[in-house]
Amino acid sequence: MAVVLEPLPPRDAIAAFGARHADLRESFSYLDIWQEEHATMFTVAKSAGFDILKDIYDGFERALKEGLTPRDFARQLRPVLGQKGWWGKKLIEDPLTGDVAPAQLGSTRRLQTIFDANMRVSYAAGHWASFERNKRSRPFLRYVALLDDRTRPAHRARHNLVLPVDHPYWDMWAPPCGWNCRCTLQSLSQRDIDRLRAEGEDLRFEAPEDTFRSFVNRRTGEITRVPDGIYPGWAYNPGKAGYEARVNQALSEKIADAPPEFVAAAVQERLSSGAFERFLRNPQGSMPVMPIPAEISDAVGGNVHIALLSAETMAKQLRNHPELTAEDYRAIPSIGAAPTLVFQDKQRIFVLVKLGEGRWRYVAMKVKGTAKAGFVTSFRYANDADIAKLLGREGVRLILDRREK
Known part of the structure; x- marks a missing residue:
């Protein structure tokens, strides 16, 4: 089972895989971890209860760094497993x-x-980092399929499709598009396109129309529409998902270390960007969403400058509060900027602003130890009765209260 991939500086693929080390998650079925989650965490089906996930992760990371073959990877792991x-x-x-x-x-x-699946996802994320770095000089991507008797018909039909790097078609049709998919994307300049056409390549610049089928995840009952030709669970862009997770995480860490006067501008830039729109659709990494003023930071005994919204919490928000819009989320910084009420309930800090007529908007977050960032656990609207119920809990500690007396 040879893996054939385009040349790539190893650091890009290694960095892409290394970004998943913080989320090693045991699972029973591959259906328990869905689509974009695979690009930002590491799991192996039927791993639960065996304490083998880190062994496999470490073995693959070593194989990636040392250029080992799938056979070497399996031979080294078999004794410990x-x-x-x-x-x-x-x-x-x-x-x-x-x-x-x-x-x-x-x-x-x-x-x-x-080995094959993780190698391809890691290289896809590494490739996408290169596409983003070079898209000014190489603004197009070409779908390249290996044209032999093992090629899926739908993948063969997309061979030589050329579209801009930012075209939404790549959000689904970006290899790998299934188990053992050998297709790749190749970045092109206009000069490359002219050369290929002169050499007789039949390049196509309009995507074929997709047909879809319904797929029922037997683990969750969720029904999704999957393009014909893409295996269920692969109808996303592994490269972009892994790349954006790395970018979001890196920016979040840098902002958390920044002086307070720079945090507000950095948060505003991120929330107004296209990256934030994509985060809301397909959460990856963590997104900075709210500067934390000194009066709150000092009250919780830390040096906390920023509240981050993680992909896991964002996914929960999408499930539990689908009514919230992008503009609602873009209003989160205003809560911290002029809070009406701040209180602590055990490990969570609630920051609330009153909107009038008995209506409130609030963020709940956790701050761990000496961390420089808090993590949002929920964001929602509430009414006076909801707030009274929260304040009535045993052990609640008021930090700031600007309500009218």
């Missing part, structure tokens, strides 16, 4: 249903599949 009992077929209980059934755990073939 066998020692921990994660090898061959065994009876496994599904934590979702309680059903017990035989399942394939470790095998040479399965490790090679894990």
Whole structure:
């Protein structure tokens, strides 16, 4: 199972994979972790309860850095996985249903599949970092399929499709588009396009019309529309998702370290950017959303300058509060800028602003130890009764109160 990839500076692929180290998540089925989540975290199906996830992660990272083959990767991991009992077929209980059934755990073939999928996603993210860096001089992407008897018909139909880097078509049709997909994207300048056409390449500049099918995730019951030709769970752009997660995380960390006078401008820039729109649609990494004034930071005993909205919390917000719009989220900084009420309830800090007529807007966040950033846990609208209920909890500590007496 050879992996054939375009040349790429190893640092880009290694950095893309390394960004996933903070989220090693055990799972029972690949359906438990969906689409863009795979680009920002690391999991292996049937890993729960075996304590093998870090072993596989470390083994793949070593393979990526040292240029090992899939066979080397599998050979090095087999002893430790066998020692921990994660090898061959065994009876496994599904934590979702309680059903017990035989399942394939470790095998040479399965490790090679894990290697292939993670290698392609890491390289896709590394490639996308290069596309973004060079899109002024190379503003186009070309879909390249290997035209042999193993090529999927839908992928063959997109061979030589050329569209701008920022074209929304790449949000779904960006390789890999399924397990063992060998397609790639190639960046092109206008001179490259002219040369290829002169050499007789049949380049096409209009995307074929997609047809869709419904896919039911048997783990969650969620129904999604998947383009024909893309395997369920791969209908997203792995490269862009991994790249944007890295950018968002890096910017968040830099802003958290910035002097307070620079934080407000940096937050405003991010919230007005196209990157924030994409974050709302497909959350990746963390996004800075609210400067924290000194009066709040001092009250919680820290050096906290910024509140960050993580991809996990944003995904929860989309599920629980689909009515909130981009403009609602862009109003978050105004809550911290002129809060009406701030209080602490155990580990959470509530920052609220009264909008009038019994209506409130608030952010709840957690601040850990000496961290320079707080993490938003929820954002919503509320009424006077909701606020009275929050304040009535045992142990609530008022930090700031500007309500009319």
